[in-house]
Amino acid sequence: MDKPCDRVPLTLLLAYSHYIGKHNFYRKWMIQTMYSSEQEYLNNYSIHHYDIPLLSIDIAIFTLIEGKLHILLVERGDYPFKGVWALPGGFIDKQQDQDLHACALRKLTEKTGVTAPHLEQVETIGNQTRDPRGWSVTSLYMALIPYSPTSEFVEAVTDARWWPYEQALELDLAFDHHQLIETARARLKNKTAYTILPIHVLNTPFTLTQLQQTFEELLEKRIEKKSFRRRILSADLLEEVGQGLPEGGLGRIAALYQPNSNCDKHTFVWSLT
Amino acid sequence: MDKPCDRVPLTLLLAYSHYIGKHNFYRKWMIQTMYSSEQEYLNNYSIHHYDIPLLSIDIAIFTLIEGKLHILLVERGDYPFKGVWALPGGFIDKQQDQDLHACALRKLTEKTGVTAPHLEQVETIGNQTRDPRGWSVTSLYMALIPYSPTSEFVEAVTDARWWPYEQALELDLAFDHHQLIETARARLKNKTAYTILPIHVLNTPFTLTQLQQTFEELLEKRIEKKSFRRRILSADLLEEVGQGLPEGGLGRIAALYQPNSNCDKHTFVWSLT
DNA sequence: GGAATAGTGTCTATAAGACATTATACT
């Protein structure tokens, strides 16, 4: 075996001590122990000595177009499942991506141009059968973005397309992506019942009626108007920013709202059953 | 390049078509396309051509010992962090493990002997700095099991030990496991507010007072007796199975309960704020 | 009877559901 000290990359050591952070015990432990056999272990470590599964990321990106839930799918350009519709996603780039979340954000931005969406991890699925290449794991993310018909970023990405959610279910999708989009949809519906999540698929400002219709679309259920308004206003998550008609332009002028500063923190607010 | 048909393992093809399942479109697509270039791609595919991150599983196993929350930790026998306390876990065995959940269950059973616990995925964490070996991903699971002082399986596993949760926080743990146990603890607390999850750390049968004390321990908060009993009984998740004194043996005899058949399905019940 | 714990009765406070009513815009 080689001598330890002259072979460990400095960057690795720095990264390591960065993680260790404030745990002083470990600083000491690292200095005392690492430069003996632990160090040696790391020098000789190679990931390719192990039989590890594939790891990828997939993102269910939702938006609202004309009041209807849509999901972004891409037509796969490579094997396996070349030419088949699938969730956007792919592999981690160890150089570019700081962490899993950053990886998901990078892939989302590549497809949509959106840089500050709502992005959360839904579930990580791994088994022998989901990928023809063998044991494979994917970390499923869900993103919510507002739809902008003017800056048509998505249309410029030739392989990407918005599908009405129900239509997407009818497609034959790559891998287990049919299952994945149902999982993400279930999470979306669930959290809509007790958070203000749906706000992220709307462009600001919006009227309370628009917001309610969005909730109803995502919940697949009517909500009583008075109850909805009582709840959302008493939660103190919105601020009024003038008055206006949305687009149809009929009837009384409505108050316009946008999320206020509490909105980021208080994602969790209430339960609508 | 080699000819495709004589090189693809039959098992792979079977696993693949099993996944495809009822999607007939894909059966056809597979037959038409796979035996040309897709097939060729898979023949030449090797995971070692790619620079992929490490993937592991860690499990936060909770139980209740004398009314107090405990967590199972193991002393690491190998590098890195040899001799340091850590969550039980490890790598996927592509041969043994059907899927991620089965992998977590296997590792849990190895340490505790418990075969039917409550087991759920909490979150998957991946970044450059959490493991000295480089970019690494772990899928964090949480398990709840009842404690049995009689069959001392855990004590027989020499590297494993139950720690009172608060004490575990004081330890210096391997990798980012301090963070992981806090994440799992937060999930446990959260779900205790609106599910009957705590039932899984109790031995059956139990009294309502015991159950309430368990909720209070996991929520870190007093609950009003009448409210608790009203809720839990009206949810119809328990069945009465006789009467008895728990252990202290003082005061009036209490009704004993165990989970009924609804209990599996209706994990989600109510919200205690 | 006294201590300890199990279990109930009941009033109050809060918030959701139902639904009617008023308000404001355009034609």
Place this chain on the structure above:
DNA sequence: AGTATAATGTCTTATAGACACTATTCC
């Protein structure tokens, strides 16, 4: 005036919280 939509008033219903009270056990 007529229509369409926004916003509110208010009664009912459901449930949680507070807390006093009764019930049953052992000594």
